[in-house]
Amino acid sequence: MNTISKADMKTLFFVAIIALLAPFILNPFPTDSGLAQFNAGYPDLMQRFAIYGILAIGFNILFGLTGYLSFGHAAFLGVGSYSAVWMFKLLSMNIIPALILSVIVAGLFSLLIGFISLRRSGIYFSILTLAFAQMSFALAYSVLTPLTNGETGLQITLNDPRILAAENVSGNLPVTTLFGLEMRDTWAMQVGAWDFQFNIGYYICAIFLLLAFYLSIRIFRSPFGMMLRAVKTNQNRLNYTGINTRPYTLAAFVISGMYAGLAGGLMASMDPLAGAERMQWTASGEIVLMTILGGTGTLLGPVMGAGFIKYFENIFSKINDTVLHGWFSWMPDGLENIIVWVLHLFTGKGWHLTLGIMFMLIVIFLPGGLMEGMSRIGNWWKRRKGDDDAESKSTTTAAE
Amino acid sequence: MGILEVQNVNKSFGGLKALHNVNLDIEEGKIHAIIGPNGAGKSTLLNCFVGKLTPDTGTVMFDGHSLLGIKPYEINQLGVSRVFQTPEIFSELSVWENTLIPCFAKRDGSFTLNALSRVSDNKDMAEKAEKMLVDVDLINKKDMLASSMSRGDKRRLEMAMCLSQNPKLLLLDEPTAGMARADTESTIELLKSIQKKLKITMAIIEHDMGVVFSLAQKISVLAQGTVIVEDIPENIKGHPKVKEAYLGEAQVEGNMRDD
Amino acid sequence: MSKFTRRGLIKTSATVGAGLAMPTFITSPLAAYTNAPTGGSVTLGFNVPQSGPYADEGADELRAYKLAVEHLNGGGDGGMMNTFSSKSLTGNGILGKKVEYVTGDTQTKSDAARASAKSMIEKDGAVMITGGSSSGVAIAVQGLCQEAGVIFMAGLTHSNDTTGKDKKANGFRHFFNGYMSGAALAPVLEARYGKDRNAYHLTADYTWGWTQQESIQAATEAKGWNTVNNVLTPLATTDFSSYVAPVLNSGADVLVLNHYGGNMINSLTSAVQFGLRDKMVNGKNFEIVVPLYSRLMARGAGENVKGIFGSTNWHWSLSDEGSKAFVKSFGTKYGFPPSQAAHTTYVQTLLYADACERSGTFNPCGVSEALEGFKFDGMGNGPTEYRAEDHQCFKDVLVVKGKENPTSEFDVLEVVEITPRSQVEYAVDHPMFAGGALGKCNPGA
Ligand SMILES: Nc1ncnc2c1ncn2[C@@H]1O[C@H](COP(=O)(O)OP(=O)(O)O)[C@@H](O)[C@H]1O
């Protein structure tokens, strides 16, 4: 069991605990309070946290380690989703075959795109991946409509063959399962004014997140990971040291593509629909933001970045004027209107603005992302504690 | 027959003829120095050995293989390592990792998907790297970030990286430039002892004549892209052609630093 | 508020939270259906495009929803509740519960729309989802609601598929569809432009565009027209000049724009700029047709819409009691007349509330039963029926024309003909609607 070091084991354990307790941690406010708006502990969002976490972890293996900035990772996410939905349509609603196909197809697809794009580096590589992703999006959106159902998105229907599934007698659309466990099953628990939801789908995603995180730790600490970091700092030296960098970068590209495929497959497993916009360049850009925001090249950063962005997207975008008026209704009318007008810019549709400002602040003041922020707080805390210790020591000596 | 045979190599940059019919024969187990004034084409010649440049004409044979038309990593895997004039190291990695990478490259070849073992589990690699760092006296700095070291330390690190691969041929481009006197002395000692112990063939470009004469068993003098003299050190000192080549610079007997 | 329980729900047991220092806790009651309201209020989810090409429609839908909520809770002048043939709504909320709502942005993207609907269901406890201005989104969200076990009252969606191959037991559409547009328009076009016409179609590349194009082509070809070409344009297109340019040399003398919202405004403007409307082709005046019209679009396209034919679900200039009541209360609140998007969403909200009242429950299966085969009047479209077999409303269709002499910026369309229901009706198994199954109503938990 010494596949990972003690310190890494601690980090993994920390992530596991957070993931396990997420339904509590993310729902700190009583359901009926005005602050309930900020609760994020509902299945859909928790699933997204985990899924985008996986995506960002995978992206970080490429970008964080090798420095190759791909602007096309959403394409692999989309391909994973389409593969999974096709498995639900053709085979059965079990998520395992769907996830396996997602990862394989995304792997093959990224092998192809990586093989071509990695002939260039730097900005040219980024542009190539962007071009490929936009091409995939355009194809999915119209040309490949028989495979992707175009703009409507690929969905399951009652008439799908599903050759491995028992005949559907309920007349309802079947739901995704893991050997009978339904992804949508949710166990609600009320504790006083609080309401906590434990969703099977979320915990499945969380397990995959932990596996993905564990694998990423192994890769970071491996000779392979070390070579990837060497690629980032000096590819020339690596060449003169006898290393063929191309297969290394290609392997990293494919691995991160497979991570994206897994994320896409999971997304479809939680909600069996695959839409082309999942592959758009804005979606690819979002992955880059997540990684940079959290801390490029750090283990935990990308997961935090993913959570941060998804939280903003889903919570701030929901704060509309009615909600704002509700909060400030105790103020005199004129003042209330002014405050609502100002906040209106930053909430609801304006969530992009809030996120943009946060992103700017973080990149300027914490170039290492949220992880740098955490370690600064950590250091400050340690220093403070150190002072305290020193003080208490001196007092005890005095007493003796 | 030398381990490295260079015949009729020509290389031009636009109108500038950097190398002109260069012939060179480096014998196995020897330290061969290449000297010459600045801009003579010494670095360009080494570039032709490691795949950084391809000569316009001529042949470069190493240990029975042509070095032309193959990739730098393939040349290294054949057993050629190079220390550059400006240190090429992994500046954002630690000294320890800098030393480990060549060890892994030597053991695992040009590509291995070794993604699940821990670096620290490869005890043989760690031993090798540690020994190498002790030899170049950097073991106390092994956790330092390579970029934060002094220029001299960087050079020694690069040398350690190359030596840890046990190359058949080690190419050194001005290894002592920018080093303090004491460091230069210890570098000479290191190279001497390596040569004695491991019998590694070396080609060394050097300006410091003290270093050249205390190390080299053979010296080629390059001027304006041509080898004007090739002989043992004793015969180089005071050679008229060499004096002529360095005219206007320092004396060959002296310390011919030109930077 | 949110008690999200589902089929296969495991009851909370006291042991789970025992170790946690929490106040008393109640086990969650095993509800009969998803998000059964327990307190004094019921939450509806209004999922409309607040950004993207249909944002104008979305904004108007939201206005209508707010108005509907106000009326249901007894505020305002009651609007169409007073003219509605069913009298079960009394202004006392729904089933005595005060109506509350949450809103979301579909961005006119299936993914975003589903995520937004999901959070309304899972987080906010919405018992019904409604809205949207794109068929792609309507179909995606309808599928979600079917799975989640809540009712979906479609907003503006005109694709045949919504109540055709993608119909769902939990989904209901009041709006008309592509087939109906074709059936209503073709006779009018024949009468005005003759039998011998060559049509060139530009079509928005998604389910709505495809099915509307198919419907118009079939209906006009039945009248003797010929279809020269059909070119698909991506939804995100803003510059249509490269699509319009080839039309002139194609031999076509009619251009059919299967576009909606911002798309239609841009493609029509482009066609007019190319001078298409002033051309003579095959000895005939070149004509443009916009099968699905809305006032918002017509206003956006300005001068360009004058004399152009199309069809619409409803128009504020109608003079029946229902329309007048709706226009009055909408106008009083917002200062301008409502669009057809506003109308259909307002009606859908009232229809839902009424069905709850009549069935005495929010249970989707009860609501569904009350809506199936429901005949009503007084909602602005004349006698209307929710057909049980496919959850599509059948009613008269309006053929409209861009007004030559508009009196205000809202007065841009004039009703040319009211095509009777019998002429636009079709069999449930009509080939353009075949291939799907309604399935059974799903109450969720
Ligand atoms: N890549 C290059 N492009 C153009 N000129 C070059 C290049 N590399 C070297 N040179 C020129 O070739 C000549 C030899 O340079 P170099 O081999 O670096 O000399 P040195 O003997 O000092 O190492 C110089 O005049 C230099 O300017």
Ligand SMILES: [Mg+2]
């Ligand atoms: Mg040089």
